[in-house]
Amino acid sequence: MEIVKLRHPYQPAEIPAGDCVLVLGFFDGVHRGHQEVINTGKKIAQEKNLKLAVMTFNQHPAVVFQKVQSTPIKYLSTLKQKEEQMAKLGVDLLYEVAFTSGFAALDPQTFVDQYIVGLHGKVAVSGFDYNFGKDQSADAKYLPKYAKDRFEVVTVAKKTEKNEKEKISSSRIRRLLSEGRLEEANHLLGYIYEVSGTVIHGEARGRTLGYPTANIQVPEDMNLPKEGVYVNQIKVGDQWYPAMGSIGHNDTFGPNRMLTVEINILDFDQEIYGEKVKVRWYHMLRGQVAFESVDGLVKQLEIDEQATRDYFN
Known part of the structure; x- marks a missing residue:
């Protein structure tokens, strides 16, 4: 897959030659919707013998559009x-457009002229709720008007689960994660939710309890599940290991502590400080509890460990 990073205004020479089917969207999480x-774009590209291209943004449009950042933007996926995920789906060409004030100020017609026609799109594919142009003032139903018969427009309808009205969306998945409903979130994603980070030094308290943990420094703008104890996998190097993880403040050891992501890797005894790792989130075992004693915490960790092993068995 070829990746082309664009910053407005781009130069025509930056655009690869050849016509394409251009799929439009931000695609945070690249969920089943x-x-x-x-995949609709992919099918059309195969039928027309064209390249499959996707245009996305380097950051959420809200970074530019929100006047006051009342709540931090949290992502389901890093770039x-x-x-x-795009490579797995068979995308040939991925355009990553810098979402800046200059780009956001484009009126709908200029956006279409420069970022659909200019990218050699012969078919533009989007979801039913795609917005474009200054202040995101136009939506998918207006695309044919601005296309002026220069390209075909295909709009994909809302994707829902059976017997449900609510669409599969990034905001819905974020809500499920915040409630600890991992199985439902993973089902809507179509894969196991994953975060990346770096193993850093912590207080090494887990080692004294018999449960050494890898402390994971996760980017601040990544969406973490609800505070609690989880069944996980962690990828160190090229290998995935079963693990149990904790997101919380270690309240047993005092108030007002920093939020940490700690992963206890089952049957593992290696120093991995500085490693870039990936963590998958399968199932929430329980919420966070401030135990009255360290012994009470250790007994619960033993129960959690057995539940983790049972899950994978």
Whole structure:
């Protein structure tokens, strides 16, 4: 897959030659609703013998549009993770457009002229709720008007679960994660939710309890599940290991502590400080509890460990 990073205004020479089917969207998390849109584009590209291209942004449009950042923007996927998912879906060409004030100020017609026609799109594919142009003032139903018969427009309908009205969406998945409903979130994603980070030094308290943990420094703008104890896998190097993880403040050891992500890797005894790792989140075992004693915490960890092993068995 070829990746082309664009910053407005781009130079025509930056655009690879050849016509394409261009799929439009931000695609945070590249969930099953997004996959439906991209696979629709893929099918058309195969039928027309064209390249499959996707245009996304380097950051959420809200970074530019929100006047006051009342709540921090949290992502389901980093740009790197998005690239990995796009490659798995068979995308030939990924445009990553810098969402800046200059780009956001484009009126709908200029956006279409420069970022659909200018990218050699012969078919534009988007979800039903795609917005574009200054202040995101136009939506998918207006695309044919601005296309002026220069390209075909295909709009993919809302994707829902059976007997449900609510669409599969990034915001819905974020809500499920915040409630610890991992199985439901993973089902809507179409894969196991994953975060990346670096193993850093912690207080080494877990080692004294018989449960040494890898403390994971996760990017601040990544969406973490609800505070609690989880069944996980962690990828160190090229290998995935079963693990149990904790997101919390270690309240047993005092108030007002920093939020940490700690992973106890089952049957593992290696120093991995500085390693870039990936963590998958399968199932929430329980919420966080401030135990009255360290002994009470250790007994619960033993129960959690057995539950983790049973899950994988």
